[in-house]
Amino acid sequence: MKTASELHFGERAIISDIDNSHPSFRRILEIGFTPGQEIELVNSSSFNDPLAFALRGTLIAIRKHEADCIILS
Amino acid sequence: MNKASLEKLYLITLVGPPNSGKTTLFNQLSGKNFKTVNYPGSTVEYSTCKIQSKFGIQADILDSPGIISLNPNSPDEEISINSLYNHPEMGSPNLLIATIDVSQISRHLLLSKQLLASGFDVIVVLTMNDILAKRGYEVDENRLAEELGCGVIKVDGRTGKGIEKLISCVKPKLKPDSLENKNYPYKAFENISKEKLLTLYSDIERIERNVIVPISNGSQTNIKKANDKLQILNPSLKYGSNRPDERTLKIDRWLLSRRWGLLFFFIIMAFTFTSIFWLANPFMELVDEFFGYLSTSASELLGNTWYSDLIADGIISGTGSVLVFLPQILILFLILGLLEDTGYLARGAMLIDKPLSKIGLNGKSFVPMLSGFACAIPAMLAARTISNKRERLLTIFIIPLMSCSARLPVYALLIAFLTPADKAWLGGIALAVIYISSIIGSLVVAAIINKFNKKIINAVDSSSFILELPAYRVPKIKNVIRNSIESAKQYIYKAGPIILVLSIAIWFLTYFPNHSPEINTNGLTQEETVQMVKAERLSTSYAADLGKFIQPVMSPLGMDWRIGVSLIAAFAAREVFVSSLAMIFKVTDENNLQSSILFAMKDAVNEETGKPLFTVPTIIGLIVFFIFAMQCLSTVAVSKKETGGWRIPMLQIIIFTTIAYVFSFITVSFLNLVGF
Numbered sequence: 001m002k003t004a005s006e007l008h009f010g011e012r013a014i015i016s017d018i019d020n021s022h023p024s025f026r027r028i029l030e031i032g033f034t035p036g037q038e039i040e041l042v043n044s045s046s047f048n049d050p051l052a053f054a055l056r057g058t059l060i061a062i063r064k065h066e067a068d069c070i071i072l073s
Numbered sequence: 074m075n076k077a078s079l080e081k082l083y084l085i086t087l088v089g090p091p092n093s094g095k096t097t098l099f100n101q102l103s104g105k106n107f108k109t110v111n112y113p114g115s116t117v118e119y120s121t122c123k124i125q126s127k128f129g130i131q132a133d134i135l136d137s138p139g140i141i142s143l144n145p146n147s148p149d150e151e152i153s154i155n156s157l158y159n160h161p162e163m164g165s166p167n168l169l170i171a172t173i174d175v176s177q178i179s180r181h182l183l184l185s186k187q188l189l190a191s192g193f194d195v196i197v198v199l200t201m202n203d204i205l206a207k208r209g210y211e212v213d214e215n216r217l218a219e220e221l222g223c224g225v226i227k228v229d230g231r232t233g234k235g236i237e238k239l240i241s242c243v244k245p246k247l248k249p250d251s252l253e254n255k256n257y258p259y260k261a262f263e264n265i266s267k268e269k270l271l272t273l274y275s276d277i278e279r280i281e282r283n284v285i286v287p288i289s290n291g292s293q294t295n296i297k298k299a300n301d302k303l304q305i306l307n308p309s310l311k312y313g314s315n316r317p318d319e320r321t322l323k324i325d326r327w328l329l330s331r332r333w334g335l336l337f338f339f340i341i342m343a344f345t346f347t348s349i350f351w352l353a354n355p356f357m358e359l360v361d362e363f364f365g366y367l368s369t370s371a372s373e374l375l376g377n378t379w380y381s382d383l384i385a386d387g388i389i390s391g392t393g394s395v396l397v398f399l400p401q402i403l404i405l406f407l408i409l410g411l412l413e414d415t416g417y418l419a420r421g422a423m424l425i426d427k428p429l430s431k432i433g434l435n436g437k438s439f440v441p442m443l444s445g446f447a448c449a450i451p452a453m454l455a456a457r458t459i460s461n462k463r464e465r466l467l468t469i470f471i472i473p474l475m476s477c478s479a480r481l482p483v484y485a486l487l488i489a490f491l492t493p494a495d496k497a498w499l500g501g502i503a504l505a506v507i508y509i510s511s512i513i514g515s516l517v518v519a520a521i522i523n524k525f526n527k528k529i530i531n532a533v534d535s536s537s538f539i540l541e542l543p544a545y546r547v548p549k550i551k552n553v554i555r556n557s558i559e560s561a562k563q564y565i566y567k568a569g570p571i572i573l574v575l576s577i578a579i580w581f582l583t584y585f586p587n588h589s590p591e592i593n594t595n596g597l598t599q600e601e602t603v604q605m606v607k608a609e610r611l612s613t614s615y616a617a618d619l620g621k622f623i624q625p626v627m628s629p630l631g632m633d634w635r636i637g638v639s640l641i642a643a644f645a646a647r648e649v650f651v652s653s654l655a656m657i658f659k660v661t662d663e664n665n666l667q668s669s670i671l672f673a674m675k676d677a678v679n680e681e682t683g684k685p686l687f688t689v690p691t692i693i694g695l696i697v698f699f700i701f702a703m704q705c706l707s708t709v710a711v712s713k714k715e716t717g718g719w720r721i722p723m724l725q726i727i728i729f730t731t732i733a734y735v736f737s738f739i740t741v742s743f744l745n746l747v748g749f
Binding site: 018020023024025026027028029030031032034035036042043044045046047048049050052054056057058059060061062063066 | 141142144146176177178179180183264265267270271274278316317321322325329331332334335419420423424425426427428430436537538539540541542543544
């Protein structure tokens with residue numbers, strides 16, 4: 001099962017599910033990471049964490065830990 | 074604000090996600106009476122003012138903090154959401170204006186849908202239409218109005234086009250009779266389930282597909298081409314409005330580059346950091362000189378009486394000590410405001426989040442910590458941007474350890490004592506060592522405090538970092554200036570009175586009971602007499618009693634009550650240490666204060682031991698003390714205000730002063746032992 005934290009730079013993928021056992025899952029959903037949406041890993045900080053994803057017309061930075069609850073298809 | 078003036082006015086609250094153009098709209102509507110109100114007992118703040126009179130509406134508008142959904146994610150968000158239902162000072166809004174950035178309409182519709190479903194009376198304003206138009210699309214506002222069942226108006230943030238239409242939509246909503254059978258909104262979205270959220274989003278996506286249409290009168294072929302291109306790149310897209318801003322992606326290739334990103338970050342922050350010194354310095358000197366002049370004129374005018382001294386040395390100098398930091402606060406907020414408005418600040422927070430998260434801080438802690446090198450007061454105000462309460466309190470907690478500019482005069486004096494005049498570069502190195510120690514010290518303290526989080530910070534919040542990186546844009550200078558001035562006003566109104574009262578208290582302690590001491594004036598000039606009186610008064614004052622009382626504490630450091638008094642006086646503000654030493658060692662040459670203090674310091678003898686008072690160990694011990702000690706009363710006052718109670722400022726005083734004392738003791742003992 002691949003999650004958003006395992007994407008390579010420039011790689012796109014479609015979200016299949018959000019892990020609702022994760023403490024931040026609701027905010028992740030609310031900010032627009034919903035199943036069916038396409039995301040692209042655009043950037044990361046020099047420390048490889050947080051990661052910046054292109055999503056729904058904008059860029060969202062989230063920690064790797066949070067990207068782990070975004071399950072890709 | 075009193076109730077009577079409120080009853081006549083309607084209240085319109087602006088609500089929207091962060092970066093949705095809410096504040097721009099607020100500025101276009103706003104007229105007189107601009108002010109910020111606090112939600113009682115918290116640091117959540119709102120800008121409010123009357124609607125511009127030319128629009129002919131008697132209403133207050135309230136700019137609420139940006140929220141993503143009606144389901145709160147932090148204590149501050151919960152307050153923001155609750156205040157939509159009922160703001161304790163402003164009442165419940167008669168109408169909400171919800172802003173939506175159309176270039177990311179699917180994300181921003183979430184909040185509007187929730188507001189409508191909760192029963193609020195809402196008008197939706199669409200912003201950033203030009204960005205969508207560049208991609209060849211527009212929103213069909215009539216169709217969106219049908220879908221949502223509320224008024225939808227496009228407003229251009231730059232030109233203000235659409236404002237008139239918005240006003241004509243607002244007017245009929247604000248009739249007195251329309252308020253009587255009003256539906257009261259209810260809280261429908263707390264702990265919303267995943268299924269409900271997904272249903273909401275799929276409805277939003279359906280609406281999005283319906284309302285976003287290609288611009289019909291543009292060059293059709295180009296759009297078709299662009300569309301085809303996007304379809305090839307990304308077959309899942311039904312239309313081409315889903316890519317982030319291309320220019321932003323290009324700039325980010327540099328500013329967020331994995332190799333150069335940190336370098337750019339440090340260059341930008343170094344510029345910010347140094348400019349709060351060199352840009353602010355001339356203004357600070359001006360303020361200082363002005364109050365010095367006022368104080369001298371006042372004491373000349375009022376003669377040699379206690380009330381003249383109260384006014385000149387207590388009230389005027391106290392006011393001066395409040396206002397002297399104003400230039401730094403203004404410049405700091407200006408630069409940070411510009412960085413935030415361009416969109417860079419969010420990226421800076423992202424770049425530095427990882428190392429800071431290791432010690433319980435957040436990427437957003439960086440800017441407040443940096444500001445702390447200018448002055449802890451604006452730094453603590455800047456910590457408001459940290460949404461996580463625990464991380465915000467921890468950031469505020471360690472800010473006093475940053476080497477603020479008020480410590481500089483103290484370090485300058487102490488370093489000058491240590492280094493020979495012909496080797497000035499040694500002083501530079503010493504200062505660098507002091508700054509680096511203060512950074513390391515604060516990080517270590519943060520890590521330790523974080524370990525004892527439950528006992529000290531007493532706020533549990535699961536740490537997260539979810540931050541939108543807004544598209545780069547040219548900053549709106551007018552908004553930035555307005556917000557900087559507002560922050561500066563806040564500092565004066567809220568921290569000012571406390572600082573003033575405490576300054577007067579310190580003045581009282583150093584002035585009474587022996588306010589007009591008798592001294593032998595034979596053979597002294599008038600100026601010398603005045604200085605002698607001052608010195609005699611201080612050495613017989615309550616502060617001196619206090620100094621003698623803490624003598625047992627000072628002795629282990631190899632210091633006597635005179636340094637103790639200066640340290641007590643430095644609690645008003647650190648730089649007072651220098652002038653207080655001057656007073657206590659009867660230094661009279663005001664033209665060359667530093668070299669005459671140095672001269673007096675070299676001659677000073679410890680009254681207990683008979684040995685020289687200022688030695689290399691005691692001087693280094695004093696420097697160590699100043700690195701850690703929580704001495705600034707203004708900081709205590711702001712810390713109390715920003716953390717909402719006395720708990721954290723008290724802990725700061727106790728913990729930092731203890732660390733300062735213990736480390737200073739260890740330093741002095743060690744240096745004495747190795748034979749300095």
